[in-house]
Structures are given as structure tokens and as C-alpha cells.
Amino acid sequence: MNYWLMKTEPGVYSIDDLRRDGHTAWEGVRNFQARNFLRDAIKKGDEVLFYHSNAEPSGVAGTGRIKKEGTPDSSALDKKDIHFDSRSTREKPIWFMVDVEFTGKFKNFIPLEALKSKKKLSGMLVTQRGSRLSVQPVTRDHFETVVRMGQGQS
DNA sequence: GCCAACGTTGGC
DNA sequence: GCCAACGTTGGC
DSSP states (O other): OOEEEEEEOTTTSOHHHHHHHSEEEEOOOOOHHHHHIIIIIOOTTOEEEEEEOSSTTOEEEEEEEEEEEEEEOGGGTOTTSTTOOTTOOSSSOOOEEEEEEEEEEEEEEEEHHHHHHOGGGTTOGGGSTTOOOSEEEEOHHHHHHHHHHHTTOO
């Protein structure tokens, strides 16, 4: 079982949207490192920290779980989609997506500032300057610490 | 809105 | 294969 952090801009798709929908296709990722995680490493049942970026404040808003492993990203094949990529084809897809299901919204939203100041979370990728990767691996320790903070037990 | 940090592209 | 130019991310 692995743990991940996935970024989304709440104005585009928030934890409340995920709660409403139950699950969603995590599509539109156009970065090769993140693509490799989506295609190769993320497995059904893996747990996800749901992170609001470009928000006021930015931070972890809740959790999700991988419902379906990597499949070709259909938005890359759709000419009308903003994420359309002419290099990607049905036979040789470049981009991949996973399906994420809602598992919970934090009682306490955890702002980035709180992640940074928590000693136990030192080294967590998202707290590092210039960390732009939109799909990041998280250690089990860090995942559980953040969840405890979000549930208000720490 | 600014801008630092980073990823990607393309000329050579 | 280098690296400058450009585009994007995302905190502030």
C-alpha cells in the first residue's frame, strides 16, 4: 500500500466536489514525472491526501483512495478538451489518469504553513520550496500524521 | 499581480 | 547533448 498527495485548485475541483461526486477521473496531468506515477506506481487501494493549491490558504483538505489504476487519459484525445494533446493517440497514449474516490473531508483543514512547522513532517515534499509536482509520493508516517492533524487529534 | 523555481522546447 | 528561451506552477 502506498500513499500519495494530489494537488488540485479548489476553484477547478475541490474536496466538496469530490464528496458530491463520490469519485472522479484524475485527468489532465501533463507532467512526465507525475505521469509515471499515474501509469506505473499508483495502485488500487492506495491512499491519497487531497491538497488544495493556489488557494487561500493552500493545504490538505481531506483524503481519497484509488478506485481504479492508471488508464489512458481520455482528455488528451478529445480535441475540444483544454488538455488535448495531438501527440497522444489511442494506440500510443502519452498521458494517464486514475480514478479517485472520496474517503473524507478533514474537520480541520491543514494549511501548508502548519505542514511546514510540524517537526514530524520535515522532509515532506510539498513543504519544500519550488515543489511543483502535482502527484507526489508520501510516506506512511507523514500520511498518518497529516490525517491525525486533520481529524483534530494532534 | 509578482516572481522564483522548475519543466519543456527547439536551435545549434 | 547543451542551454537559452519560453511557459507553467503555485506561494505569497
